Amino acid sequence: MCRTLATFPTTCLERAKEFKTRLGIFLHKSELGSDSGSVGKFEWSSKHNKESSSFSEDVLGWRESFDLLLSSKNGVAAFHAFLKTEFSEENLEFWLACEEFKKIRSAAKLTSRAHRIFDEFIRSEAPKEVNIDHETRELTRTNLQATTTTCFEVAQGKTRTLMEKDSYPRFLKSPAYQDLAARASAASACTSSCSLAEPSHT
Template identity: 70%
Template sequence: MHREPADTVPQGPNQPCPSSTKSHVATTLLPAARQSLSDHAVGTDPPAERTGQRQRLSTEEATRWADSFDVLLSHKYGLAAFRAFLKTEFSEENLEFWLACEEFKKTRSAAKLASKAQRIFEEFIDVQAPREVNIDFQTRELTRRNMQEPSLSCFDQAQGKVHSLMEKDSYPRFLRSKIYTDLLSQTQRRLS
């Protein structure tokens, strides 16, 4: 979803971006996003860097991101590029929620399940949540009812709606974005 920026001061990497004007975004956020991509998506892979090997994103890998949204989400550099793009649109909460749900589904401790579910609900689902995702009333209420007895599937409907929203709305714009096209050009230039 496209959301007007909130008037907040960033506190860390997952906090909203400063938001006075679009020119502020163009002058501060976009270069930072591109630098992040060149450091992380196109540069070296930290574990490989420690062993002295450099692993670079290939044009073939970056091109495959256009095959499907799930291909993009399954690739760590694709995920980093998509996150940088969503930050420029002030809608990174969608991806953060989807990732939080994926991590939540890996919870094996029944004792931690309820507290993790509550944190996700309060951060992304509850009305006026700090990083509230754009879901319909029925989905929000179903998720609220699911919180009475949290299970690994309690966010499935909300996560599905957010996935669908990103796939139909943000993903096509990402594929046309300067972030993605520059990244493709950068990988192609390295080949020549």
């Protein structure tokens, strides 16, 4: 990072500021309920406040693999915001609900949450019914008879595959992400060039 703002090109400062604003707008509508594995709104972490280049790398990393996108809190929020524009956010919300479900240690809570997830995402004509085949739906129903942390494993895997092959490529090609990635690249380039310009001390 530059030692002082005076040594940082004005265009770079403007780009970084514009990048942050654009991302905030892009993710503004991204809110998930606590039952679906809350992601919340986009947040600038302390690390990103201190090192904008790390955040640029995070954004650019989302196009490297679907796993990197899902492992990024902001990536998940951005992907969710995109899915909402396509009215297809239920698959991601189900995947997130399953991730939270697997962390439950109480048997009573596990059973209760399993039925809530099934009613919300799996049963026919559920409020947020996910796109899975009949066999997977019935297998999941059967699994609820003896609830374990793996009872949604097959259904979760199929919705993940569907998102990776269908929604994820469209997300990467979307004007919103393309614009975001371009701004991240510009912000990263500015930070790099500014760092290179700093005098070294021996």
